[in-house]
Amino acid sequence: MPRATSTTELSEIVRDAHDARARLRIVARGSWPARTAAVATDAALLDVSALSGVVEYVPGDLTLTAKSGTTLAEIEEATRANGQWCPLLPWGGDGGTLGATFSTATHGPCSASLGAPRDHAIGMQFVDGTGALIRAGGRVVKNVAGFDLTRLLIGSWGTLGVITEVSVRLRARPAVDETWSVEIEADDASAARLDEFRRGPLAPLAMENFNGRSLVRIGGNAAFVAASREAVKSLGAAVSADPESWTRLRESDPRPRGPLATNALADPLSQRVKKQFDPAHILNPGILGEALA
Amino acid sequence: MSLLSDELSSIVGARHVLERATELLVYESDALPGYHKKPRLAVFPGTRDEAIAVVRALHAARAPFVPRGAGTGLSGGALADDVVLLGLQRMRKIISVDPSARTATVEPGVVNVNLTKAAAPFGLHYAPDPSSQSACTIGGNVSENSGGPHCLKYGVTLNHVIAATVVLPGGDVVKLERPTADHTGYDLLGAYVGSEGCFGVTLDVTVRLTPNPEGVFTMLADFTSVDDAARATSAIVAAGILPAALELMDHGTIECVESSIYAAGYPRDAAAVLLIEVDGALAGLDEDVREVQRLCRDCGAREIRTASDATERARLWQGRKKSFGAMGRMAPHLAVQDAVVPRTRLAPILARIAEIGGKYRITVCNVFHAGDGNLHPNVPYDGNDPDETARVHAAMREIMEMCIAEGGAITGEHGVGLDKIGYMESLFPGDSLDAMCRLRDAFDPERRANPGKVVPSHRCREWLAAPGAHS
Structure with a gap:
């Protein structure tokens, strides 16, 4: 199995494969969904897990650049000490890599409130299918210099290039972060209250069904969370829940669901x-889902 | 009359095709003085079908063209010599507003602020608010991926566009949609937003509308040194507070604004002011306001004024939003920069900009989105004075190179256009520029849409100009 230990090596491997028309299946932690069976069976595994580690983290700028093989758990650990996070929090959990999360554009329960992968990336580096090493975007939080290759690569499932490095914008963690488990009645009045809560100024960070109840995550400063807590309690019988419930929920639901049955190309x-x-x-x-020659 | 203009006239009506030099004068430049390019003619479709027919006629004639909205761009983007200028400002219908889905679909010529007005009865607004929002169009905003003061908290145009229908330069009409959790496919919409008119012509745009915040506090903090204001900015960002907007204006800008009809009551003896807006749910808002005030005082703010009502808030904002215009009083020309730098480096970078200004004997007026690190060091000057013009250009280059060396970007929201194309090679390696050309080639294989912009053409490996060469 070809294994790239540097971007230069990766470039060479892909260039050689391009010249030989040899198919590659990109793999790091192997946490991509099970349905990668769609990849041509004659493709050689290209292991990029060695391209790993935080390259630059400037807490005051709330930006971080890491190699694509870095796991989300490692980024979580590096940023937590400064009260910051990159709230990708994807379905499937934090054992997967930054590269896989962006390649597959995997959402998570907080994507609606805190942004999807395309909203978090500010720049990236990748090797395209000819072996060229390409840099897009940058390390600052606002940037319109050049055509947006970063957005192009996000969610392209490794079919336009092998992501080698991603720069993300971070956020401050909410000062207070609480999880509640609520039993919401199935009547119209409850549904209306729920709709008002989800669309209103106290909208939660996340809300999902879990074991027949609703798991609600609220976060912000103390006064905001106090008001949110009252709103949650007005939805139904509410009990405080273990924040780790979110990790278990994400790990038990290994989305993304994989490539569509239809041909995305x-x-x-x-x-x-x-x-x-x-x-x-x-x-x-x-x-x-495209046909192979 | 040329054959092409006859054909375009038959599509849109003769009065919507301009050919005479005097009529075309206004289309020779955009809002950034200093660039003049002469289009061969200008055509203004009034409907989606006319726009498609125009693009197909241009394709048949192999004619290069430049799409253009209100001409408020600040990068020399919507102009080129000897092209057909495709003006979209007649297409200004708000097609639909869906308050329950919180979306709106509009034609490209809709003026930014008119979209917010249409959303207002539902307690909603369109969040990206370029300072030119009273004139600039949504189509132009999509082309430039425009920002604005409130993008600090709410995100830029990219984050608010859900879909766009586009006629490609080859004449095909495509619908580009923001990928969702359940939809896998290339994010061609993400690639299209910010493509500066090089990828096609926008026929309609669907955007997300944002609920108006329950509470808004607008504060003006007054500092006796730029350094203190920059440090206060970094302190607020580092404290994890995300204001809706965090803008810095220096003494030069304050003077321009206060001497103009846009006077906002900024303290004329201040070295810098920060205009800070904190918004959101009423619960918890006071705490954020107090924390911002405390951080400003800790960094040496003399006084912090809080707008007590909507009128006072509008006045404080007017000075900021009209500041570029106010600089027009100082000199006939204005050089505008748009670099973005790491926020922790603001103070030393502003000091360095002041030094460069002194060295070249020019007046630098800083007014910018401090919370994003998005600088606008602007220089009023007389373009008819060759010596002054040369000094301004030299200073601008030095400022830009310093920002690049600090790990910054050359443009945060204005686009590359013509004005910053010369810096692209300092910012990106050759292979990266070539990759950008290749993305453009997928949309516009003949390279007829807004030619000569964004990426220097000598950086594009292959020229596939021959018709059919792309298939």
Whole structure:
């Protein structure tokens, strides 16, 4: 199995594969969903897990750059000490890597309130299907210099390039972060109250069904959370819950659900993009449901 | 009359095609003085079908074109020599507002603030608010991925666009949608937003609308040194408070604003002021306001004024939003920069900008989105004075190179256009620039849409200009 220990090595491996038209299946922790069976069976595994570690973290700037093989748990640990986080919190848990989370654009229970992967990335580095090492965006929080290759790569399932490094914007963790388990009646009045809560100024960080109850996460400064807590209690019988419930819930629900049954490369524009970045069609071939030659 | 103009006239009506030099004068430049390019003609479709037909006619004629909204851009983006200028400001219908889904679909020529007005009866607004929001269009905002003061908390245009219908330069109409949790496919919408008119022509845009906050506090903190104001900015960011907006104006800018009709009552003897807005749910808002005030005082704020009502708030904001215009009183031209730097480096970088200004004997007026580290060191000057012009250009280059060396970016919200294309090679390696060209080629294989912008063309490996060469 080819194993890249540096971006230079990775570039060489992909360039050689491009020249030989040899198919590659990109893998790091192997925490991508089980359904990667869609990748052509003759593809050689390309192990990128060695490209790992935080490259730069400036707490005062609330920005962090890490190699793609860094796990989310490692980033969580590095930022927690400064009261910060990168709240990707994807389905499947934090054992997977930064590269996989962005490649698959995996959402999580907090995505609606705190942003999806495309909202967190400020820059990245990747090796395209010809072996070229490409830098996009940067390490500052606002940037419109050049066409947005960062957004293009997010959710492209490794089919346009192998992500080697990602820069993200961080957020301050909420000063108070509470989880409640609520039993909400199935009547119209309860539904209306729930809708008002979710759309109103006290909207929660996350809300999911869990073991027949609603798990609600509220966060902010003490006064905000005090008001939110009252709002949660007005929804139904509420008990304080273990914040770790969220981890268990995410780990028990290993989304993303995998490539669609339909061909995501069916439209001519997507096909032209694919051809520009992986002309030999060697990166994760088949994973987007496309037919293989 | 040329064949092309006859054909375009037959699509949109002769009065919506301009050809005479005098009529085209206004389309030779945008809101950044100093760039003049002469289009061969200008065409203004009034409907989606007309816009599609125009693009197809341009494709058949292999004619290069530049899409343009209200011409409020600040990068020399919506102009080029000898092109067809495709003006979209007649397409200004708000197609729908859906208060329960909190979305709206609009044509590209809708003025930014008119969208917010249409959303207002439902307690909603469109969050990205460029300072030119009373004139700039949503189509232009999408092309530039525009920001604005409130983007600190609410995000830039990219974060608010859900879908767009686009006619590609080859004439195909495509619907680009923001990928969702359940939809896998390339984020072509993300690639399109901020493509500066190089990828196609926007026919309609669907955006997210944001609920108006329950409470808003607008504060003006007054400092006797720029350094203190910059430190206060870093302190607020580091404390984990996310204000809706955090803007810095220095003495030069305050003077310009206070001497103009946009006078906002800023203290004229201050070295810098911070305009800080904190908003959100009423619960917990007071605590954030008090914390911001404490941090400003700790960093040496002389006085902190809080707007007591909507009128006072609007006045404080007017001075900020009209400050570029107010600088027009100082000199006939204005050089505008848009660099972004790491927020912890603001204080030393502002000191360095002041030094560079002194060295080249120019007046630098700083007015910017401090919370994002998005600088606007602006220099009023007389473009007819070759010596002064040369000094301004030299100073601007030095400022930009310093920002790049500090790990910054060359533009945070104005776009590359013509004005910053010369810095792209300092910022990105050749392979990265080539990759950007390749993305453009997927949308516009003939490179006819807004030619010569964003990426220097000598950085694009292959020229696939021949018709059919892309297939």
